[in-house]
Amino acid sequence: MLQHYFADLHIHVGRNIAGKPVKITASKNLTITNILNEASKRKGIDLIGVIDCQAPLVLKEIDELIANGLAYEKRQGGIKFKDTTLILGSEIEIYDASCQGPIHVLCYFPFLDTMREFSQWLRQHMKNIELSSQRFYGTARSLQEKVKQLDGLFIPAHIFTPFKSLYGKGVKASLTEVLDPERIDAIEVGLSADTHMANQISELHHYTFLTNSDAHSIAKIAREYQLLQLEEPSFAELKQALYQQNGRKVVTNFGMNPRLGKYYLTVCANCLTSLQGDVCQNCGSSKSIRGVRDRINELTDNHSERPDCPLYRYQVPLEYLPSLGPKTMEKLLQHFGTEMNIIHHVPEEQLQTVVPLKLAKMIVALRHGKLSIQEGGGGRYGRIMME
16 A cells, blocks of 8 residues: 655764764764664654665664664565664765766665675775765766666655756856766756756656655755655655656655755855845955755746646745744654654644743744745755745
8 A cells, every 4th residue: 555655765874883074074972873763763664765874884883783684674675673773874076077066966775785796896986985076077867777677766865056066156147067867867966956946957857756855964855855745665666656657656746945045045155145236235255155955946947836746835844933042943853753843743732831922833834834034045044034
């Protein structure tokens, strides 16, 4: 029987089992075990993709969880831990001769054996296999070919951000400049764009859109995610959902309003003031960081919505609410279980028994995408405005 499951498929590892860095810019407490516990116990996420699993010491921690009886490998792919299934992933940086600039891509594999084989292959094309998002020394198409040989999934990551993305840096006008379009399984739109914006580019109409957290800390897990319709959380079911097969599908993308994203607006590279022309009115600099909105306007060749596109629901993480501090969050979790339950299911009347009326109403407004926001840009997030 098909059911609904929440998924966040882009989560980094901060430290490996030896306590050494994996994603250098990520939190030290972002270990595989902590990620799994957080997703299962507090967040309520059914399917998570950890995209640093090519690192041998990350795989070692997963092996130990299995050896200690805390996890097991599923027949349809993925690692089951409590109420969460882990999808084994790897984020890789491509910068071959076809690229205008570096591109990040996500590669996912069904089983530990296939991820180990991929990891061994990457050693021949990468300087440090233990670190996250490392440069791949080879062509983008050769990487795609290897992923397909191992029955993996290939997904360009946060495709519009100004740095290290397909359209932000990698290509002039078309993904075909760098990638084989037949070996792309889905598209991750990223934190400063939504599916409505991505739909303006006709070559993307072939793919299912995803939106994920790109979490660099425990708190950021599930700041963006999707609702999937599956028979069970597993790699095989996820693959079917990306191709809308046998009733499996991405039902809804839950993401921040793009205006909250830290790369939405074009800003002055010197002082991060929003630019209205070629010269900053604040400091006089002519250097800029091009925002996602303006980049998509350059690429737009289509204005019709796709009938098969998942619903995109504007939403922010609970931690974004100005009056919701750690103690209040703990109180909500004690009463209602997980963040997914609080955000999606608990009636306003029940929320009011735990938190003040104003905060309860803000949570409901968050649920329906009706919070007032201030735009972000140039690496600085937007914020929720008190009314």
